[in-house]
Amino acid sequence: MFSIRYKAWALVVVTVAVLTTVAVWFSSQSISTSFLVLEKARAEQDGERARRMLQQNLANLSASGRDYAFWVDTVRFATGKNPSFLKDNFPSETMQSLRLSGVLVYDAKGVLVGGTSLTAEATLVKPSPEEEQVAHALIGSVLSDPHSETLIETYRQIDGTLYLLSVAPVREQLAVGTPPKGAQVVFRRFGAFEHERFAQVMLNPVDFSFDTGQVRWVDLELRVLGDSRAEARAGVMDHQNQPVAHLVVSLDRLLHQKGQSLIWATAVQVALAGLVMGALLVLLLDRLLLRRLKRMHQQLIAIGEQGAQTGVPIEESGHDELSDLGRGLNEVLVLSRQMVMQRENHAVQEAEQVKLAQTEKAEALHRFVGGIAHDFNNALAGISGWTRLAMEDLDKTHPAYESLQHALKGSRHASNLIRQLQAYNRKAAPVLQWLSLGDLIQPSFSLLDPSQARRCELQVVSLNGHAWVKADPTQMQQVLTNLLANAADAMNGTGKITVTVDHVDLPAPSGVLMVAEAAVLPAGRYVLLSVGDEGPGIAPGNLHRIFDPFFTTKSVGRGTGLGLSVSQGILSRHGGVIGVVSQPGQGTTFHVYLPACLEPGELAVPLPASDALVCGGRLLFVDDDHLVRTAWSALLERAGWDVTQAVDGEAAWAMFQQGDQRWDVVLTDLAMPRLDGVELARRIRSTSGAPPIVLMSGNVGAEEGARLVRGDFAAVLHKPVDPEALNKVLAEVLTKATSL
Structure with missing residues (x-):
């Protein structure tokens, strides 16, 4: 074991060595920079001189030619x-x-x-x-x-x-x-x-380079080619100030070589100075500090052997830092208590930092999902449009017709996957339709990984017939799949999962137990879906965190921590909530509340007849995606619309300003270069007799879509959309406009 004396000597030597190295590095950098500045100045001078000489050659040539002319x-x-x-x-x-x-x-x-x-x-x-x-x-x-x-x-x-x-x-x-x-x-x-x-005039080799359009170069900039050679380029411009060539002047690097020699000489001098300084520091440190530290060390050993209260006190004589150290050690117990408090505060700060990092991670994922969803939906819109055109051109008995049906089915599946991504991104607009939640339970259970639910028994209890709600079936199936997967994981793939479907009225009568989340729902009738398992339950300390993004208690590779967060967001956009009841050792039950609806056959107001709608008319279709624009224009023309295409918002606005043609309806994309769909709608609506405008985009959320409908748009559709739904919306918009 080395004593502190030797360690101090080693520390001094290392410190002096580091400082010497840093000093050598900084001096070498300074010298290199200075000589590099000189080289750059020389490159600028020689390059400019070469360019002036070339210009003088041209002037002389011009004078000779002018005399003959x-x-x-x-x-x-x-x-x-x-x-x-x-x-x-x-x-x-x-x-x-x-x-x-x-x-x-x-x-x-x-x-x-x-x-x-x-x-x-x-x-x-x-x-x-x-x-x-x-x-x-x-x-x-x-x-x-x-x-x-x-x-x-x-x-x-x-x-x-x-x-x-x-x-x-x-x-x-x-x-x-x-x-x-x-x-x-x-x-x-x-x-x-x-x-x-x-x-011969320049005293340096000169050449020309004609890669003006391929190589980006700063005029008169020094380019180092090695330790011995460099070059400078001067742009040669024609009479219209367009680049024709680079005048390349080759330069030697004598200045650089002299600088390197000066760096080595400086390094040797600094190293010798550091060696002398280190020896002096070791001598002074030993005489003024290390001997006193050795005595203090012996006193601390005595305190450790005899106890802090009965041992020999540490020497506090003098008025320097070692004396202050002795007095500080005598108060070590007080300081230790303060350190415990500091550690607790530090733990709280670390927890807050982890939470902040998770939030930033979620926000980054939101932005990423929003970007790819827009591009994928545009691509799917083009694919589905061309597929439908091909299907309409073929007889149903054609061998390729069934293949095209499968392709269209695959594009719908891809669209559903994008909607699931957008559900987490808080921007997916639910495609609402009447459905019975009970009909989704068994299909959702069948989607689970067989290894995940290999020995799970599913028990479905329907207490009040069909539970009709108006919701997006894809998003509801995602919620059910997440809850069933969590239940199976909680039981390690073995046990009974109980799913109960019932109706409840809120606010609930006194004495009826409800989850706390249901208290925020407005009064009315709701469908209550409960998913319970026989697992070990959720620890009380984790109950308040289970809906946080990225929170999971599963092992690495088995969970992302997004399932419950996504489910909570989906239900919130459907006007519902989700809550949990769990006790350690007694399993866990999740309760889902959704507004109940009448059965489709019991609707008070019948749907409008399709023959009452005005179908067909003059339509201006604005979309910057060529595949989407051409495919869907063809589909709309086959449905009876007279379609005019515009490649973007600026082109559409130019058509409006010409005034040569008028349209009954405008169908436009949202994100386009030069002029987006919102600004185009505002300009069109500022004209007299403006037609109704329908927005069709691949990245519009439910809240944003509602805001746009309240503003400049008659309707908002989400790409990709079925041709029948698109034609119906356009007809409804046109019917409403012509009836005013």
Whole structure:
């Protein structure tokens, strides 16, 4: 066992070593940064100098070309009177001395009169088609200037070579302000010879890169290629300020290498200074502190052997930190009690932090589910639309008809799964219909994993006939499946699950036991569904948390902690509640309350006859999804509607502003680029004689849908929707609008 003295020495050595390392690191970073700044400044200077030199080359080329363009011989050649002009004035020796690579002369109508091009072997040939094409594209603005004042100096890239081009009007020297007799194009290829001349002046290798549209580059930025080489790029822009090439200047890294040498020298100096400082600190620490600590240690051993009250007190002489430490140790019992309180407070804070983390996790999941639900519902709407079109085009005896039926059934199943996801996301709009809860019990039980309910017995007790409610069957089946699965898990797959269906009136008479959650329900008749098990029950400390998202007592991989939270949200949107009664060792029973309804045959008001509805009319269908728009437009046209399609809200509004056509109904999506469905509806409703507007979206919740109906929309539908339901809603909206 090492004594504190040696440990202190080791601590000093480690601290000095760490501080020395940090100092070396910071100094090396500072030096590297300083030299890098110098390198960047040099790169900017050399890059800008290279670009100015290139521009000067272009200016010189332009001056030479302009001199020839104002010759009388050039004017006569452009007008067809001097056919030997090029041969007489631009032999290979003249082209080389002027560093010209080619000359092209056009008449006033833009027709090429003649041209010559100098090859790398110093022979004269006809300009290439690419060179003629580039030259012809530039002469238009020169020939169209009636005063012959337009002069073009620009760059082009042909077959991986940079061209410097100058376009000047052909006129006589003294004919200022007159229309041009033609146009002269002179150009210089920036080939190997020009590269060599450029590099000699720059004292660095120079090249060009033409990947302006593929590689994003900051102008005049230093790019490090290694310890010995770097490069700077300067953008080469044409006369329209469009990128043509990058002027790449290769640079050495002598500054970087000198900086590295300086870093090593600094590191050695700092290390030697740290070594000396560490030795001094060890010596001073031993003399001023460690010996006193050793005496205090011996006193603490004596207190431990004889007891805190009877032992030798700790020495408190002096007025430094060690003396304060001795006095503090004498009050250790008081401080220990304070530490216990601090630990309890810390435990409470940790519990709050865990709860906050769960809340944030739930919110993140809500946003994720909302995003994928919208895209999936749009895709399912397109799939179901095209499938129905195919089914309508086929005879029912066709071999593919049954396959299409299965495909449509699969899309409905996928839509139900999305609705279950949206149920947890608090945004799924329930598709309400009359149903008997008792009819869902056995199908829900059959959905359980066989290994989960392998030896469970299901007992259903119906105390008052059919229990009719108006609810979403998919969401109700999800609630029942969650409750039955929890009951089976509580009994480890063995035991009896009792499901009781009854009617109750609220508020309940005195003496009738009800769960506390039922107290918030308004007065009326309710269906009470109870699911009980014979398991060990729920611990009292967990009863208030079982409906919290992500809370579960199951082992890893067997539960997500979302089942009861989802069920509670579904029932809340149906106007119901869920509560629990549980005692340790006596099982658990969940009670579900839903507003009771009359049987469908006992409805006081009959459903309106379909023949009383106005079917068909002029319909504007707005949706940015091409598959959904085209498929459902075809289905609606087959149902008798005259459909006009718009790719988004902005396009639909433009149609309205033209005023050439009017529509009886507008069917629009919600989320669209440029202009969404809500803003489109507001603009349409601001016009005179605005038609009714129906919203069809894949991500609209029940509360939001009700708010939209109260505002700018006559109805709100959830994608994917059945064609019959869509046609019925549109007909009802049109019937209501025409009756006003």
